[in-house]
Amino acid sequence: MRPFTYTGAKTTAEALKAANANSNSHYLGGGTNLLDLMKEDVERPNELIEVANLEHKQVIRNEKGGLTLGGMLNNSETANHRDVRTWYPLLSMAMLSAATAQIRNMATNGGNLLQRTRCPYFFEVSMPCNKREPGSGCGALTGMNALHAIFGWNDKCIAVHPSDMAVALAAIGATIEARQTDGSSRMIEIAEFHRLPGDTPEKDTNLEAGELITAIHLPRPDFSTHYYYLKIRERASYAFAIISVAAGLQVTDGKIIKAGLAMGGVAHKPWKLTSAENYLSGKTPNQANFEAAARLAMKEAKPLEDNKYKVKMGEKAIIRALTQAYQRKA
Amino acid sequence: MKDINNNEESYNLTEDENNILDQIGLNDGASRRKFLKQLSAASLSVLASAYFTTDLFATTIKDLPDEVKALLNEVKVNLRVNNMVKPLTLDSRTTLLDALREKLALTGSKKGCDHGQCGACTVIVDGKRRLSCLTLAASCEGKEITTIEGLAENGQLHPMQQAFIKHDGFQCGYCTPGQICSSVALLEEAKNGEASYVTEDFKDIKNNLALSEEEIRERMSGNICRCGAYNNIVQAFKEVHSGDDVMPTWEFATAEQMAKAKI
Numbered sequence: 001m002r003p004f005t006y007t008g009a010k011t012t013a014e015a016l017k018a019a020n021a022n023s024n025s026h027y028l029g030g031g032t033n034l035l036d037l038m039k040e041d042v043e044r045p046n047e048l049i050e051v052a053n054l055e056h057k058q059v060i061r062n063e064k065g066g067l068t069l070g071g072m073l074n075n076s077e078t079a080n081h082r083d084v085r086t087w088y089p090l091l092s093m094a095m096l097s098a099a100t101a102q103i104r105n106m107a108t109n110g111g112n113l114l115q116r117t118r119c120p121y122f123f124e125v126s127m128p129c130n131k132r133e134p135g136s137g138c139g140a141l142t143g144m145n146a147l148h149a150i151f152g153w154n155d156k157c158i159a160v161h162p163s164d165m166a167v168a169l170a171a172i173g174a175t176i177e178a179r180q181t182d183g184s185s186r187m188i189e190i191a192e193f194h195r196l197p198g199d200t201p202e203k204d205t206n207l208e209a210g211e212l213i214t215a216i217h218l219p220r221p222d223f224s225t226h227y228y229y230l231k232i233r234e235r236a237s238y239a240f241a242i243i244s245v246a247a248g249l250q251v252t253d254g255k256i257i258k259a260g261l262a263m264g265g266v267a268h269k270p271w272k273l274t275s276a277e278n279y280l281s282g283k284t285p286n287q288a289n290f291e292a293a294a295r296l297a298m299k300e301a302k303p304l305e306d307n308k309y310k311v312k313m314g315e316k317a318i319i320r321a322l323t324q325a326y327q328r329k330a
Numbered sequence: 331m332k333d334i335n336n337n338e339e340s341y342n343l344t345e346d347e348n349n350i351l352d353q354i355g356l357n358d359g360a361s362r363r364k365f366l367k368q369l370s371a372a373s374l375s376v377l378a379s380a381y382f383t384t385d386l387f388a389t390t391i392k393d394l395p396d397e398v399k400a401l402l403n404e405v406k407v408n409l410r411v412n413n414m415v416k417p418l419t420l421d422s423r424t425t426l427l428d429a430l431r432e433k434l435a436l437t438g439s440k441k442g443c444d445h446g447q448c449g450a451c452t453v454i455v456d457g458k459r460r461l462s463c464l465t466l467a468a469s470c471e472g473k474e475i476t477t478i479e480g481l482a483e484n485g486q487l488h489p490m491q492q493a494f495i496k497h498d499g500f501q502c503g504y505c506t507p508g509q510i511c512s513s514v515a516l517l518e519e520a521k522n523g524e525a526s527y528v529t530e531d532f533k534d535i536k537n538n539l540a541l542s543e544e545e546i547r548e549r550m551s552g553n554i555c556r557c558g559a560y561n562n563i564v565q566a567f568k569e570v571h572s573g574d575d576v577m578p579t580w581e582f583a584t585a586e587q588m589a590k591a592k593i
Binding site for chain 1 (some may be wrong): 379405422460464466469480523532533546548551
């Protein structure tokens, strides 16, 4: 690991000031991803500004009838919070599918959103990777790409975003609050928070330099009855998703009033399945409609050499997640 | 003792040694002499390194000019481990795991992968299990750390330690301190009613959970055991968790079973 100075910020203002003063600094939350990447020489900050001990550790009911989750609260406490479990069980389920108890006890909510990709070419510094070293090429494009994207990729980057929490947040429709270095706050819709690779795959999100995630705002809970987070992986636990589906349904009088659907492991960002959501709205929750929605969702899929299986798997995963979500008893 | 640098005759090589030198093309006079001399020098330096004490290195560091010393990014932290406080001055890069093992000689916590993938370094921080390999020591000021060395009380092993012995919850033992710390923390998580991915209904919130085997396996998945002692680890956990004096589920095969197995 390269040398760095350690700055234990006591207040948010102090952290923002330190970040503003050093463009080569990095905020340190739980460290579960950042320290690993620093050991691998992928991340090379010369200063770490610890923010895990700052305020922003509450779960509070917000004025829109939803919840606001503190950015520095850890994943375990968030997923297990009484209000989150009661009103956003989809989020609890997705968060608890991620990593392990040890890691969830460390990882902060803000840090979870800022995880870097698990693409092996990104981790291996001897390999070309436009995300790690812009302009060096994409090793995965013609290399081993069984675990890579089927949506929204280009020849600069085919990596996928690893967060489970972010997939549930996309289905729910969360808003991210970021504190800017001048102390003001701005709101970013989850759909606009992560980016597709475009010409700058080195940028995972639309956060600006020095911005700090202080909160995640959840809208009024629509999917507290019918929810399911399906995670398909190479082993039953403690692995990143090959494909995951967050499914939430609001059903009244035998009709779907609202559907929330997002997919993980398929794109550079949590992949919101808008066409399937729209299709399901107003329909009867049955197998035929779930199948039609799944086909619609996968229509634009563009698989690579080794991940053609993901198209069929994705379709089946959507059907299964919707079925499981609907079958939950109120 | 013969002077090996000047006496060609002292290089009485065995047949094997000659073969090796032949294979690497070094068995003609001049290059052979040079190679063997270098080999001797290299062997000497390996021997000598054992005599470099930590004191000697410390003196060397003290002698470095100030600007180089500043690059070490010293941080001071009071580590509270197993009810004792140790003031430490560390390189900012020092992980909690390295501080425990290298500075406090608490070598119970193990460095398996050093990348948060195996759980061998699991310790309990403020009552919660965490990975010490991905925790900076600098961020532990004011926190209460418990390692495997701190679980026994008054000369009595922790019930979880006793259960691991009774149920043979290990083979090589390398993952065991992490497994036990993780298990001890999991007891509390179950008491507090924390959910897991395999929890049936996330909205059913209650304390003092009685964990099924499936639940235990999911919740312990952060501790990898290369020897595959999982069945016995689950048994050990179950015994302490349930408070029942569970008999081990394994038994020695009978002569009849052994005979059948050979067919």
